[in-house]
Amino acid sequence: MAQVKATPKTYDVVIVGSGAGGGIAAHVLALSGAKICMLEAGDWYDCTKQSAMFQWPYNAPHRAAGSKEKPFGYFDATLQGGWEVPGEPYTNAPGTDFKWWRGRMLGGRTNHYGRISLRMGPYDFKPYSRDGKGFDWPISYDDLAPYYDKAEELIGVFGTHEGLENTPDGKFQPAPAPRAYEKLFKVASDKLNIPCIPSRLSILTQPLNGRPACHYCGQCGRACGVNANFNSPGVHIFPAMKTGNLEVRANAMVREVLAGPDGMARGVSYIDKKTRQEVTVNARIVVLAASCCETARIMLNSKSSQFPNGIANSSGLVGRYIMDTVGSDVSGYVPILEDLPPRNEDGVGGMHMYMPWWLYKEQKAGKMPFARGYHIEIGGGRGLPEAGQFGGSNYLLGGGYGVELKQNLRKIYGANVYMSGRGEMIPNDDSYCDIDPNVVDQWGIPVLRFHFKFSQDEILQAKHMQETFQQVIETMGGKVTGKAGAEENWGISRGGEIIHEVGATKMGDDPKTSVLNQYSQAWDCKNLFITDAAPFVSNADKNPTLSITALGWRTSEYIADQVKKRNLHV
């Protein structure tokens, strides 16, 4: 056959990444008629075919224990991801101990995440104006509220209307009733004047758009075999593919955004992991949603004569102001939960109750030693036994062996509880990522080097978590079994450990002090957009995924509108 010189196809949009941010962009833009190519660095994944739902740890290697390859256990939905990805290293600057989670699979982290879906509140968009720390967002809660509505109605979020300060209610499905130990948490919280309310998770309690309601097996982290919880492939990508407008390429590891002589993005180049060949995708609009730090990495590696410091980086702020969530945990043993009649306490894959931040008034009155707040996540109950069950039982029972030990263990099953704080980190000059000049990954792409530091605000917040949680457990009549003190920095998590990295390409009002405008459009390159957590200006204690979805929806509508107005050369 004679060689035909084909004109390479040019897509309307190329989207890098298929998680919450890439998924919502693909969904909104494919439905608006754009021809899209989506690139995912990991494998194809379909939870309706690959979920490990209903399987038993006793049939799994090492009773389903976590490992370096599978940090959250053998049945966790994550395919090739984790804090370590073979052949894809990152480095830490001296003094930094940052852990960078990657979810290398279609849908990214949405396959296994906790589905906690909290709206940022009005205060969270204007933190600098409130306490003089960090930065204000260029948008307000009212700008994003309609998109929170739409996001909740699309992905399905349960919750209750509470009318609490800076804790906006949403378009909720009914919340599941609390488990017994959660009701006890509420009794103790009430005594301490800590609000304890139904949690807000993107798990269906009623059917939605052909997806069935939850069947309460408690295994959302394994990915749901029937799409009863939110995941990007099942909710965003596969429906978008049905329009015929979305093509998805897996195992496509993006190296850089290509820029034309006019300073506009003209597509991306990626490494096909199966063939190790470099491939170019031409597109009129580029949307990066590779995850906060990976997006910064791609931009910093996209150097050209127009963009010597990386694409859209005239501000020098690409990679700056990365934040994670502040975490600290306390565990306890609660005798009045001993030896209760056995019940199935699985419920949804996560807590049915939680405690939103409550000390706004004290903070405003200057009575708190730190800025910003945290929410409390709780756990306990008669969970699925796997490796490590009853570890350290001697601390509770004093030791023992034989029939008496066996009987005692049956009695203490279900009486352990834990509390985890998830708090706001304020962006700082010492927390950023740049390119390590000496290291590349197995695809030849220069890797990220992390610099990370918590400030006293975060450390004192962890201290407050420790003191509060110990008080709650003691109020339940419980004994604290796991805690951290000053010598352990109050058990504060390592950077990246909570897997809520945000920031790196902050949005703002001024091209000198921000990378993106309020629509997550690059100041320096107007057909380059970002829809993951990189545009975040602050990292409120409201887990990022719902806000990624709402912001991504707003950006995608803006793109469609700009195309319609012929402002984007399409």
Add this chain to the structure above:
Amino acid sequence: MSNSDISRRNIFQILGAAPAAAALASAAEDTAKPAHAPYQRKVFNDHQWRTVHVLCDLIVPADEKSGSATQAGVPEFIDDWLDFRKQQDGNEDFAAQILGGLMWLDLESKRLFQTDFASSTVANQKQILDRIAWPARAAAADHAGVAFFNKFRDLTVSGFFSSKMGVADLPYLGNRAVAEWKGADPKVWAIIEERMKNGYKGLGGEVKPMV
């Protein structure tokens, strides 16, 4: 039961998603079949293997509710776990604690009873365990045995109660589809409320009435 259970057979009707649920149910059934090949030991030698069997069943013996640790496959779990830890940790430190501890048992047994631990009488075996099974009352000289036994007890009870037999013993009643979630069973909550009101003396300590 507060929640109605559903067998895998009729999960299709409940979920209304027959193809997806069918694939899942069959996948779960596949792995539910017991392993056929006999277990190939990776760490313990013949003598250690015998000692591990004796020790596991002293820690978790059969009783009226369920079988013993060895009947639940705990020695195999422990042998595999030591190998797993070697691979994960990149060293043999954890295995050394267990193998060294088994040796400590033999040395004590030989010193006291002129025979290794596994060959001793049950009464003599228990005499040694009684010295190391309650850390707070153990003699300082026995600290090596105490540290070992804490680890070995954790391995044994974790292996037992995460086995099929142990899951049924506890019992853990989940890992299944539930038609309607009703939350805490009022009967269970009534017990908790009664304990909150009147106080409770449990294994984990005494709880005063909550005012």
